[in-house]
Amino acid sequence: MDRTIYTEDHEAFRQSAAAFLAKKVTPELEEHLAAKSLPRQFWLDAGAEGFLGLEIPEEFGGSDAQDFRFNAIFAEELSKVNAALASCTGIHADITVPYIVHLGTQAQKERWLPGCASGEILTAIGMTEPGGGSDLAALRTTAVRDGDEWVINGSKTFITNGFSADLVVTAVRTDPSKGARGITLFGIEATDPGFSRGRKLDKVGQEESDTAELFFENIRLGDDRIIGEIGGGFxxxxxxxxxxxxxxxxxxxxxxxxxxxxxxxxxxxxxxxxxxxxxxxxxxxxxxxxxxxxxxxxxxxxxxxxxxxxxxxxxxxxxxxxxxxxxxxxxxxxxxxxxxxxxxxxxxxxxxxxxxxxxxxxxxxxxxxxxxxxxxxxxxx
Ligand SMILES: Cc1cc2nc3c(=O)[nH]c(=O)nc-3n(C[C@H](O)[C@H](O)[C@H](O)COP(=O)(O)OP(=O)(O)OC[C@H]3O[C@@H](n4cnc5c(N)ncnc54)[C@H](O)[C@@H]3O)c2cc1C
Missing domain, CATH: 1.20.140.10 (Butyryl-CoA Dehydrogenase, subunit A, domain 3)
Structure with a gap:
């Protein structure tokens, strides 16, 4: 059956995505499999070609396409090559970055988005914990107020891009008395003291994607790392x-x-x-x-x-x-x-x-x- 939702512009974009993947990515696939992760060069190449910035405003280095059909086409072309390419790229560009674009402050956007568009900053989303993923409202990682800082303790697991990420948008409990309304999103950087990662998890499939446990031990962050409203994370x-x-x-x-x-x-x-x-x-x-x-x-x-x-x-x-x-x-x-x-x-x-x-x-x-x-x-x- 003919597909009717894509215009000539979309199909031209599909051609350039397919050409990029054939030239820069397909020849390297076996190496990614052996390394159990995508190399930074993949992200830099995808960023240089404009594939990571579809949701990012132009002032921060993106193309601000405002049309999810372009994201969908890139996801399709990645999936045709390899499922893990699509999941890792989706987690970064279509899932995590939009939190910063839509909820971030001007300072956060300036700090993170240009690197997200270029591939210099790789992101992950930290929701699931060892104790559970389906019941998100029950998450146990905490941020406790201490003076004008938050002290974060806890862990996340099964985090896609977790082993390589520079920035993890992390769901954290800031108010234990409020259930789902006590959850807040923080931007935790891999260089923040107290942040560490476990090994790359050994999966039955999608080995090319790095999937990791993340640990937070007394990470001290200011309000400037809160993404969106306090209590608005859920x-x-x-x-x-x-x-x-x-x-x-x-x-x-x-x-x-x-x-x-x-x-x-x-x-x-x-x-x-x-x-x-x-x-x-x-x-x-x-x-x-x-x-x-x-x-x-x-x-x-x-x-x-x-x-x-x-x-x-x-x-x-x-x-x-x-x-x-x-x-x-x-x-x-x-x-x-x-x-x-x-x-x-x-x-x-x-x-x-x-x-x-x-x-x-x-x-x-x-x-x-x-x-x-x-x-x-x-x-x-
Ligand atoms: C390779 C991989 C990559 C992932 N990447 C990420 C990531 O980047 N970030 C992230 O935050 N998470 C990630 N996840 C976690 C994923 O989203 C969770 O595994 C998923 O949400 C299920 O949570 P759980 O594993 O804790 O299972 P549980 O919540 O313990 O569920 C166990 C079983 O019970 C069922 N169940 C639970 N509640 C109900 C209910 N109310 N009714 C009926 N059945 C129910 C579930 O469907 C499941 O079959 C990833 C997982 C994998 C395997």
């Missing part, structure tokens, strides 16, 4: 999570669509019983189902992207896009593995890695169960 996260979930949905579909295209080619090339394996009726019907699943999911996600670029996406529709696309992605990739036979279980095949890389999409950015909880609540239950 509401800010609820407002920003739909964009995170939409970006995840875009990546989920694009990732599975690309691997499905490669699988269809494999089904033409691979022979069994004197014919291409795609000609065997079971496989032919299965492939018919998979392309349909992807196109139907893509149509929904496209409409969500369009709604978001017009400022109309609801949190509930973002939740639907997120859980459904994650489910479709995982189902499709599981079948793609099956269609590859034994090669589908070999790490050297893209389909095997894609299958491992996809598993987390049902867990992060709010698990699929939490998405259904939100949708169910909206039905009045």
């Amino acid at each position: 509401i800010a996260m609820m407002q920003k999570l739909p964009q995170e979930r939409l970006g995840a949905a875009v990546s989920n579909v694009a990732h599975a669509k690309q691997i499905l295209a490669e699988t269809i080619q494999y089904c033409h090339d691979r022979k069994a019983f004197g014919q291409s394996i795609g000609s065997l009726q079971h496989n032919k019907f299965l492939l018919a189902e998979l392309v349909t699943k992807i196109e139907v999911a893509e149509a929904y996600v496209d409409q969500a992207v369009l709604a978001h670029s017009e400022g109309k996406l609801t949190a509930i529709d973002a939740a639907k896009a997120k859980w459904w696309s994650a489910e479709v992605q995982n189902d499709v990739l599981d079948d793609c593995v099956q269609l590859h036979g034994g090669y589908g279980f070999m790490n050297e095949y893209r389909v095997a890695r894609a299958w491992r890389d996809a598993r987390v999409t049902k867990i992060w950015a709010g698990s699929n169960e939490i998405m259904k909880e939100l949708i169910g609540r909206d039905l009045g239950f």
